[in-house]
Amino acid sequence: MSKRSRNVCQACGAVSGKWAGRCDACGAWNTIVEEVVPETAPKSTSADKGRALRGESLAGEAKQLQRLHSGIREFDVVTGGGLVPGSATLVGGEPGIGKSTLLLQVAGALASKNLPCTYVTGEEAADQVRHRAQRLGLGDAPVHLIAATNVSDILATIETGPAPAMVVIDSIQTMFVDGLDSAPGSVAQVRASAQALVAQAKRRGSALVLLGHVTKEGIIAGPRVLEHMVDTVLTFEGERGHTFRILRATKNRFGPADEIGVFTMTAAGLREEHNPSALFLSDHNTETSGTAVFAGVEGTRPVLVEIQALVAPSPLATPRRAVVGWDSARLAMVLAVLEARCGLAMAGRDVYLNVTGGLRISEPGADLAAAAALVSSLTGAPVPQGTILFGEIGLSGDVRAVAHSALRLKEAAKLGFKAAWTPPARGEAEDGGLDIVTIRQLSDLVDRFGAAEMDAQPSIPLRERKVR
Ligand code: TYD
Ligand code: MG
Numbered sequence: 001m002s003k004r005s006r007n008v009c010q011a012c013g014a015v016s017g018k019w020a021g022r023c024d025a026c027g028a029w030n031t032i033v034e035e036v037v038p039e040t041a042p043k044s045t046s047a048d049k050g051r052a053l054r055g056e057s058l059a060g061e062a063k064q065l066q067r068l069h070s071g072i073r074e075f076d077v078v079t080g081g082g083l084v085p086g087s088a089t090l091v092g093g094e095p096g097i098g099k100s101t102l103l104l105q106v107a108g109a110l111a112s113k114n115l116p117c118t119y120v121t122g123e124e125a126a127d128q129v130r131h132r133a134q135r136l137g138l139g140d141a142p143v144h145l146i147a148a149t150n151v152s153d154i155l156a157t158i159e160t161g162p163a164p165a166m167v168v169i170d171s172i173q174t175m176f177v178d179g180l181d182s183a184p185g186s187v188a189q190v191r192a193s194a195q196a197l198v199a200q201a202k203r204r205g206s207a208l209v210l211l212g213h214v215t216k217e218g219i220i221a222g223p224r225v226l227e228h229m230v231d232t233v234l235t236f237e238g239e240r241g242h243t244f245r246i247l248r249a250t251k252n253r254f255g256p257a258d259e260i261g262v263f264t265m266t267a268a269g270l271r272e273e274h275n276p277s278a279l280f281l282s283d284h285n286t287e288t289s290g291t292a293v294f295a296g297v298e299g300t301r302p303v304l305v306e307i308q309a310l311v312a313p314s315p316l317a318t319p320r321r322a323v324v325g326w327d328s329a330r331l332a333m334v335l336a337v338l339e340a341r342c343g344l345a346m347a348g349r350d351v352y353l354n355v356t357g358g359l360r361i362s363e364p365g366a367d368l369a370a371a372a373a374l375v376s377s378l379t380g381a382p383v384p385q386g387t388i389l390f391g392e393i394g395l396s397g398d399v400r401a402v403a404h405s406a407l408r409l410k411e412a413a414k415l416g417f418k419a420a421w422t423p424p425a426r427g428e429a430e431d432g433g434l435d436i437v438t439i440r441q442l443s444d445l446v447d448r449f450g451a452a453e454m455d456a457q458p459s460i461p462l463r464e465r466k467v468r
Contacts, residue, residue, distance in 0.1 A: 004037045008187045013225035035188050036181040065254065068165055068207055070109040074263060074272045075102070078234060078247050080255015083166060083207035087254060088198045090172075090226050091247075092212045093236035098245050099211045101136070101269055102236065103168045104129065106209075108138035115165035116142070118158060118206075122149040122174030136269040149184065151177045151193045155200055163204035169197060171211040172226065187225050194226050227251065238265075239324065242358030244279065245270060249299075259299035277411050280305040280357035287385050290377030294369035295388040295408035295420070296361060302404075302411035304388065306356045307366065309373035314350040325355025326366065334371050334393055341397030342446045344378060365402035367393035368421065371445060379449045386418035388434075397442040399423040406430045421445070 007019050009032050014025035022029050067082030076082045083089060093099050100123075107117040121129050126147040133139055144164065148154050154175075158167060169175065175193035176184040183189065194210060201208035212226065214235075227233050233251040238244055247261040262276040273279055281293065281304055290310055296303045307326075314320065323331050331353055338344045353370060355361055368391035372383050383389075390408055391399040401423045409420055409432030419435040429436070439445050 005034050006037055007032050008035050010185075010187055011224070013187050013191075033182075033186060035186065068110055068115060069113075070106045071113070072106055072109055072272060073274065074261030075106055075247065078249050078259050078261040079232060080249070080252050080259070083209070084231070084254045085165065085207050086202050086205045087232065088194075088201060088208045088210065088230040089232040089234060090210045090212055090230045091234045091236060092214045094215065095213050096240075097236050097238055098263075098265055098270060099236050100124070100129075100170050101132070101265075102245075102247070102263070103170065103209055103211060104133060104138065104143075105136055105269055107143045107166060107168055108133065108136065108141035110166055111141045111143045112138075116144065116162065117166045117168070118144040118146060118164040119168045119170065120146045120148060120154055121170050122147075123171055135267075149174050149176060151175050151196050155196060158200065158204075158206075164206050166207045166209065167197070167201060168209045169211060171213055173213055191225060191229075194229055198229060237360055239358035244273075244358045246359065256299065260301065260303075277302050277304055278415050279303075280355075280359050281415075282306055282356055287382035289380045289382045290373055292369040292372040292376065292383045293388045293412075293417070294361070294366050295390050295412045295417075296363060296366060297404045297407060298363075302407050303359065304412065304415060305359050305361065307369050307373045308354045308356060309370070309377045310350075310352040311346070311374055311377040312350050314348055316350070319348060320350040320352070322351075323353045325358070325360050326353060326370065327362070330364070330367065331370065333395070334367055334374065337393055337395060337397050337442055338371060338374065338446070341441075342443050344375065344446065346374075346378075349378075363402070364392040365390045367391060368399055368423070368439065368445065371442060372421070375446055375449045381449045384419065386416070387421060388412040388417050388419075389421045391421075391423035391439060393442055399439050399442060399445070401426040406432060408432075409434055421448075 007016050009023040009025060009028065011028040011031040012023060012026035014023055016024065019032055019034060023031055065084050067084055069076055069082045091099055104119065107119050111117045126145050129145055146154060146157055158164065172190055172194055173185040176189050177192045177196060180188055180192055197208055231253040232249065235248050235250055237246045237248065243265045245263040245265055249257050249259050251257055262273040263270040264273055291306055291308050294305050294307050296305055321328065321331060335346045335351060339346045369389040371393060372389050376383050390402055392402050394400055405422065405425065409430060412420060413433040417434060419437060421437045421439050424438050424440055
């Protein structure tokens with residue numbers, strides 16, 4: 001048989017017949033690499049060659065999950081109460097965000113509780129890891145350290161001796177299996193290495209944690225190709241220049257997804273933040289235009305964040321739209337609704353939107369607060385001090401209720417806020433002790449800033465345009 005090759009996108013794993021500069025599946029550039037197909041022709045499949053299996057019933061007792069409690073609460077909560085033996089977890093994040101630090105701390109914590117942990121480093125020398133452990137105050141933790149990148153060696157090393165409670169692979173992109181013609185970090189290698197490691201962990205009942213780098217460009221074989229192979233996917237996020245780090249569950253077969261854990265990166269490693277609700281608020285006490293406080297909920301926890309906006313006349317034909325910590329498509333939508341439904345001229349203006357503190361907001365409930373920050377910046381009128389906002393904006397300009405409003409209001413009251421601008425309540429209204437201002441339409445919000453009296457409105461509202 002002659003050697004066959006195929007073209008695989010290193011970002012999303014899509015296979016295509018011919019090479020191209022851009023992947024059709026995910027749109028990434030320069031990610032398609034030619035890989036040799038292993039020469040194992042599939043054997044013919046038929047029922048008489050198979051072996052009949054005994055099916056099982058859904059009823060009956062399920063084994064109680066014995067989880068590994070690290071005692072690092074922010075980590076345990078995100079995993080759904082601790083790692084599950086025999087499960088595979090992928091922790092993805094940009095290089096330098098703190099993945100190695102976090103997992104070394106978790107390994108150290110478990111090992112100190114007499115749960116044997118193996119930490120495999122393929123990126124750093126053993127000495128470097130030891131150095132870091134000392135800095136983290138874990139110099140004495142009985143973590144078993146292996147510096148290796150060959151998966152067969154790693155499997156053999158782990159196989160000798162009792163099964164570890166947890167195995168950390170730092171990082172999956174540095175691992176390789178023999179007899180595969182592609183480089184470490186390619187989709188084929190990442191997949192084959194993960195498969196072998198997951199199989200051993202399942203068989204021996206160790207909790208496997210794979211660390212994987214994701215770059216913004218997705219150049220390296222992304223953890224995305226592994227997501228379906230693992231039970232839990234965690235992402236570790238944060239903005240450069242900020243010390244906050246957020247661990248977020250995006251998939252969890254053993255617990256709730258979307259739960260977050262909050263840490264601060266300090267000189268002595270990651271410190272847990274058990275009360276994150278007020279962390280992302282700046283502590284200035286004066287009213288400034290262009291800012292609004294969003295009462296958010298991440299997983300089950302309320303988190304209040306400040307959203308800042310700057311709307312300024314643009315010298316450019318295509319004005320700038322820059323957003324940090326929020327979805328740029330969402331910003332475009334809110335701007336379009338402000339323009340089309342409220343007659344605010346956004347077209348000739350640069351728009352900057354920041355979520356302070358380095359948190360990334362993913363819930364649509366932030367729409368109203370973002371809109372308030374934008375309108376406030378445009379008009380120069382501040383949102384009244386001590387006010388929080390939440391609500392989702394529809395394309396028709398209506399403001400819709402979001403989940404957990406009672407929780408949001410209660411947390412805001414606890415932090416000393418006095419008023420809330422909210423969508424009409426679904427069902428029974430609760431105020432949590434705040435003065436509630438109901439915003440039914442985005443135009444109600446705009447009216448509160450006196451935008452109607454603004455003179456600078458060069459664009460024609462949509463309804464006055466002729467429709468052909
Ligand atoms: P690291 O865990 O190596 O990131 P990753 O594994 O995700 O690539 O963390 C690297 C950064 O964290 C590095 O810039 C230094 C910083 N850091 C601290 O600030 N304090 C510490 O105690 C440690 C260990 C790292
Ligand atoms: Mg690392």
